[in-house]
Amino acid sequence: VTSEEEPRERRARIWPGDLVRWVTEAVVQLGTPPDVADDVSAVLVAADRRGIASHGTARLPQYVSLVRRGILDPAAQPTLERSLGAIALFDAHNGWGHHAGRVANDWAVATAIDLGCAIAVVRGSNHFGIAGWYAMRAAENGLVGIALSNSSPLVAPTRAREALIGTNPIAIAAPAGGFGTVVLDMATSTVSRGRIEVAQRRGEALHPSWALDEAGYPALSAEAALGGALLPLGGHEETGGYKGYGLALVVDILTGVLAGAAYGPNIVPLFSTEHGTSDLGHTFIVIDPEALDGRKAFGQRLAAYAHQLITAPVAPDAPDRVLIPGEPEASLERRSDEQGIEMDDTHAADLARLATELGVEPPRLS
């Protein structure tokens, strides 16, 4: 997580509330109903607040291109297609993934409160932003949330020469009493494509377990990797890369295959405006500890566990104490809320240009 942070430089800042209002206005301007736009802005700005710029409002120009080319339907409303007890299928009808995701996730939260456990799957969707947002929404209710999505092929399965499968994220959030929330939100690749782009800007050599080049050999430069494929978590076969590939595949099974959406190599390229609709699948699994020995007891145990981990002896080359998943992002979120979200020049300029295009005021930077 920390390894994906950009080096600090002087940047523009914007208050989260201002950015939320601006994104909502921009998205409504595209023909999005206000309640749908609220979800889009909440999820995108949450990524910016948590320092995950690659999944936040920096993507807005690409979403807008999809809408303008008629590829993403901004007015679509998701529908509940089928449900039985603790399972439901939603169709996003090619609308905003953030809204369909929020609606399906809320169904799973409400049903888990009734039945202890529930799963909602979504088909016909588009990118839904950070998976962690949905899982955290369950955790805010005292529940354990799991959010999964498939995505465009960027990862080479172990032994394959080219990208056939997405970076298919896994997010799991659980309330940890006084400690806060534990949030694992990870791509199933070793690093993200965004991290390769950072290496390109810095002129860094790549670790050979990050990516393959176009011919299927380990990519040693960012340029070679960007023409090739990412490697799954674990890297090559010898270091357990087949496990990361297996995880990416099971995420696709639980999302695209289960929902009857697109999967694997059949998903169109990331934010492509030339290959038709995405038809992504998302899945939300929610568990309520209340029926076991109660939400409070669960949270207390998890807080005690977190305390044991963060006070453990560290390795001699460790830069700091053991971290709990989600801690770095929670710390950036607090800083964003207190001091404003930091935005690099390209990002700020892109949003200003988008404002002009859409005929709205530019976002108010401070």
Place this chain on the structure above:
Amino acid sequence: VTSEEEPRERRARIWPGDLVRWVTEAVVQLGTPPDVADDVSAVLVAADRRGIASHGTARLPQYVSLVRRGILDPAAQPTLERSLGAIALFDAHNGWGHHAGRVANDWAVATAIDLGCAIAVVRGSNHFGIAGWYAMRAAENGLVGIALSNSSPLVAPTRAREALIGTNPIAIAAPAGGFGTVVLDMATSTVSRGRIEVAQRRGEALHPSWALDEAGYPALSAEAALGGALLPLGGHEETGGYKGYGLALVVDILTGVLAGAAYGPNIVPLFSTEHGTSDLGHTFIVIDPEALDGRKAFGQRLAAYAHQLITAPVAPDAPDRVLIPGEPEASLERRSDEQGIEMDDTHAADLARLATELGVEPPRLS
């Protein structure tokens, strides 16, 4: 998976049915009720049939030691402690994990058939063998099965100097129509402790992403690693090890913490006869695609996906085509059933010695 295979040598063979009967008899001899013993032998022999010797009947002498020292109660029967809708908690009362796991998993399968999705958690348990067995049992019914367990601390969380967390396996199985079953069954460490022991016997140097030595530096020899800790999937921080650590942690959250069992550094060492009971937690999540567009349609989509993967172009250094998780084990299972299970000399001698100890006939090798 293949990297953990031992080099081929001439070995004893035993028919799976003979081994199942012998294990049942041996386990009953210890004071285990016959229905409980049936589950123990089914799970242990399944591991042997699938070539996962480290989790099969080779462990039987260690289980027997636990029983003889009064640490594992062979006669215990699991009880359903609480249930509500799609969630249930079982207490294994310190009995055989294989039986408590089978009972809880069967509850989740039956409930998922009614409600579309269900979760069963178990506390107070012992090692339950291969997690894949439970997930495959759900898949045999046309459902998607997920099986998780925590385990004794063997893995150092990212930045920690020592083992604080288990290799906490994740197994997911899904029926894939004419292709068979997709089964991911993986420890969340880069390699297993068994793989380090293999390196020791072979005198191999270790990959630096496999383990730490006692002081918390990368272990370059098996001896150093066996006195230290395994590294999580992904290895060190730079190559995504914090994701493997995060996965190990969320498995523990979904098992030990959720069930109110032991977790993390509080779990006694593996098969220890000196540190009290294990109090492990297991969790089974089962999903029934029937309520969506049906089990058959799901299986057909997954078979088509598997076909796309296994026919994809391979990397220039790939030893063979792309594999689907579970394929190598399914192939070994077929060979075991056709030609008998291969058993190395140590394993065969250990079982013969155990037979003498327990006053039963030795297993009939061929």
